[in-house]
Amino acid sequence: MVGLLDYFRSAAGAQKGSASVAKERLQILVAHDRAARGRPSYLPKLEQEILAVIRKYVEVDTDAVSVTYEQEESHEILELNIVLPESSARS
Template sequence: MTIFDFFRPTRSAPVARDRLQILLQHERVSAGASDLVAILREEILAVISRHVDIPSDKVQVKMQRDEAVSTLEVEIELPNPIRRRAA
Protein backbone atom coordinates (compact mmCIF):
# COMPACT_ATOMS: atom_id res chain seq x y z
CA MET A 1 0.00 0.00 0.00
CA THR A 2 1.32 3.38 -0.98
CA ILE A 3 0.29 6.92 -0.19
CA PHE A 4 -1.36 7.12 -3.60
CA ASP A 5 -3.81 4.35 -2.67
CA PHE A 6 -5.59 6.81 -0.39
CA PHE A 7 -6.46 9.02 -3.36
CA ARG A 8 -7.91 6.27 -5.55
CA PRO A 9 -11.67 6.07 -5.64
CA THR A 10 -13.02 3.12 -3.74
CA ARG A 11 -14.69 0.44 -5.78
CA SER A 12 -18.41 0.09 -5.26
CA ALA A 13 -18.51 -3.70 -5.75
CA PRO A 14 -17.06 -4.60 -2.32
CA VAL A 15 -19.32 -2.07 -0.62
CA ALA A 16 -22.37 -3.42 -2.46
CA ARG A 17 -21.39 -7.00 -1.59
CA ASP A 18 -21.08 -6.10 2.11
CA ARG A 19 -24.46 -4.38 2.07
CA LEU A 20 -26.05 -7.36 0.34
CA GLN A 21 -24.59 -9.72 2.95
CA ILE A 22 -26.04 -7.58 5.74
CA LEU A 23 -29.42 -7.54 3.99
CA LEU A 24 -29.38 -11.32 3.51
CA GLN A 25 -28.45 -11.86 7.16
CA HIS A 26 -31.33 -9.62 8.21
CA GLU A 27 -33.74 -11.57 6.00
CA ARG A 28 -32.50 -14.88 7.42
CA VAL A 29 -33.03 -13.55 10.91
CA SER A 30 -36.56 -12.53 9.97
CA ALA A 31 -37.33 -16.10 8.97
CA GLY A 32 -36.14 -17.54 12.30
CA ALA A 33 -36.93 -14.67 14.65
CA SER A 34 -38.21 -16.86 17.48
CA ASP A 35 -35.00 -18.90 17.44
CA LEU A 36 -32.93 -15.73 17.37
CA VAL A 37 -34.63 -14.30 20.44
CA ALA A 38 -34.06 -17.54 22.38
CA ILE A 39 -30.41 -17.68 21.33
CA LEU A 40 -29.85 -14.02 22.20
CA ARG A 41 -31.49 -14.49 25.60
CA GLU A 42 -29.22 -17.42 26.46
CA GLU A 43 -26.08 -15.63 25.28
CA ILE A 44 -26.95 -12.44 27.17
CA LEU A 45 -27.65 -14.47 30.29
CA ALA A 46 -24.30 -16.27 29.92
CA VAL A 47 -22.39 -12.99 29.65
CA ILE A 48 -24.15 -11.40 32.63
CA SER A 49 -23.72 -14.56 34.71
CA ARG A 50 -19.95 -14.25 34.38
CA HIS A 51 -20.09 -11.08 36.47
CA VAL A 52 -23.31 -11.12 38.50
CA ASP A 53 -25.33 -13.92 40.09
CA ILE A 54 -28.75 -13.55 38.51
CA PRO A 55 -31.64 -16.01 38.06
CA SER A 56 -32.46 -16.84 34.45
CA ASP A 57 -36.09 -15.74 34.84
CA LYS A 58 -34.92 -12.16 35.49
CA VAL A 59 -33.77 -11.65 31.88
CA GLN A 60 -36.43 -10.84 29.26
CA VAL A 61 -35.60 -10.37 25.57
CA LYS A 62 -38.21 -9.11 23.10
CA MET A 63 -37.93 -8.36 19.39
CA GLN A 64 -40.35 -6.12 17.53
CA ARG A 65 -40.35 -5.78 13.77
CA ASP A 66 -41.76 -2.90 11.79
CA GLU A 67 -41.46 -2.25 8.08
CA ALA A 68 -38.43 0.00 8.41
CA VAL A 69 -36.78 -1.03 11.66
CA SER A 70 -36.35 -3.94 14.04
CA THR A 71 -36.09 -3.30 17.78
CA LEU A 72 -34.45 -5.57 20.33
CA GLU A 73 -35.53 -4.89 23.90
CA VAL A 74 -33.57 -6.42 26.77
CA GLU A 75 -34.92 -6.13 30.30
CA ILE A 76 -32.67 -7.32 33.13
CA GLU A 77 -33.80 -7.21 36.74
CA LEU A 78 -30.69 -6.88 38.90
CA PRO A 79 -30.76 -7.79 42.59
CA ASN A 80 -30.29 -5.05 45.15
CA PRO A 81 -27.50 -5.10 46.30
CA ILE A 82 -25.75 -6.68 43.33
CA ARG A 83 -24.10 -9.96 44.24
CA ARG A 84 -20.89 -10.20 42.26
CA ARG A 85 -19.79 -13.57 41.05
CA ALA A 86 -16.67 -14.99 42.69
CA ALA A 87 -13.65 -14.99 40.38
Protein backbone atom coordinates (compact mmCIF):
# COMPACT_ATOMS: atom_id res chain seq x y z
CA MET A 1 0.00 0.00 0.00
CA VAL A 2 2.84 2.32 -0.76
CA GLY A 3 1.80 5.50 -2.48
CA LEU A 4 -1.40 6.09 -0.59
CA LEU A 5 -0.07 9.29 0.89
CA ASP A 6 0.78 10.53 -2.60
CA TYR A 7 -2.71 9.73 -3.72
CA PHE A 8 -4.20 11.59 -0.80
CA ARG A 9 -1.98 14.56 -1.50
CA SER A 10 -2.92 14.81 -5.16
CA ALA A 11 -6.62 14.36 -4.39
CA ALA A 12 -6.45 17.21 -1.90
CA GLY A 13 -4.58 19.35 -4.39
CA ALA A 14 -7.08 18.66 -7.16
CA GLN A 15 -9.90 19.96 -5.01
CA LYS A 16 -8.37 23.40 -4.71
CA GLY A 17 -10.37 25.92 -6.64
CA SER A 18 -13.20 23.53 -7.31
CA ALA A 19 -15.23 24.70 -4.34
CA SER A 20 -15.72 28.36 -3.54
CA VAL A 21 -16.85 27.56 -0.01
CA ALA A 22 -14.36 25.33 1.70
CA LYS A 23 -15.85 22.84 4.08
CA GLU A 24 -13.93 21.41 6.93
CA ARG A 25 -13.71 17.66 6.57
CA LEU A 26 -12.13 14.79 8.31
CA GLN A 27 -11.60 11.47 6.57
CA ILE A 28 -10.42 8.36 8.34
CA LEU A 29 -9.44 5.15 6.65
CA VAL A 30 -8.54 1.94 8.38
CA ALA A 31 -7.28 -0.87 6.19
CA HIS A 32 -6.57 -4.31 7.58
CA ASP A 33 -4.65 -6.89 5.57
CA ARG A 34 -5.55 -10.11 7.25
CA ALA A 35 -3.16 -13.03 7.19
CA ALA A 36 -5.39 -15.12 9.41
CA ARG A 37 -8.88 -15.37 8.06
CA GLY A 38 -12.11 -16.31 9.66
CA ARG A 39 -11.37 -14.40 12.78
CA PRO A 40 -14.07 -11.96 13.81
CA SER A 41 -13.33 -8.41 12.77
CA TYR A 42 -12.85 -5.65 15.30
CA LEU A 43 -13.09 -2.85 12.76
CA PRO A 44 -16.80 -2.15 13.37
CA LYS A 45 -15.99 -1.73 17.06
CA LEU A 46 -13.02 0.48 16.23
CA GLU A 47 -15.38 2.72 14.31
CA GLN A 48 -17.30 3.77 17.40
CA GLU A 49 -14.17 4.14 19.48
CA ILE A 50 -12.41 6.28 16.91
CA LEU A 51 -15.47 8.52 16.67
CA ALA A 52 -15.48 8.87 20.43
CA VAL A 53 -11.84 9.97 20.36
CA ILE A 54 -12.52 12.52 17.62
CA ARG A 55 -15.45 13.94 19.57
CA LYS A 56 -13.02 14.95 22.28
CA TYR A 57 -11.54 17.48 19.86
CA VAL A 58 -14.37 18.54 17.56
CA GLU A 59 -18.13 18.50 17.56
CA VAL A 60 -19.44 15.78 15.27
CA ASP A 61 -23.10 15.46 14.37
CA THR A 62 -24.26 11.91 13.86
CA ASP A 63 -25.80 13.05 10.54
CA ALA A 64 -22.43 14.33 9.40
CA VAL A 65 -20.73 10.95 9.51
CA SER A 66 -20.88 8.58 6.57
CA VAL A 67 -19.40 5.14 7.05
CA THR A 68 -18.34 2.57 4.49
CA TYR A 69 -17.22 -0.85 5.55
CA GLU A 70 -15.99 -3.40 3.09
CA GLN A 71 -14.82 -6.89 3.85
CA GLU A 72 -13.19 -9.22 1.39
CA GLU A 73 -11.34 -12.44 1.78
CA SER A 74 -7.92 -11.06 2.59
CA HIS A 75 -8.58 -7.51 3.66
CA GLU A 76 -11.14 -5.18 5.09
CA ILE A 77 -11.49 -1.44 4.93
CA LEU A 78 -13.34 0.96 7.14
CA GLU A 79 -13.88 4.47 5.87
CA LEU A 80 -15.31 7.36 7.85
CA ASN A 81 -16.16 10.65 6.19
CA ILE A 82 -17.05 13.48 8.51
CA VAL A 83 -18.20 16.96 7.54
CA LEU A 84 -17.32 19.23 10.41
CA PRO A 85 -19.50 22.20 11.33
CA GLU A 86 -17.96 25.63 11.01
CA SER A 87 -16.13 26.62 14.11
CA SER A 88 -16.13 23.04 15.23
CA ALA A 89 -13.12 23.09 17.48
CA ARG A 90 -13.79 22.47 21.13
CA SER A 91 -12.32 25.08 23.39
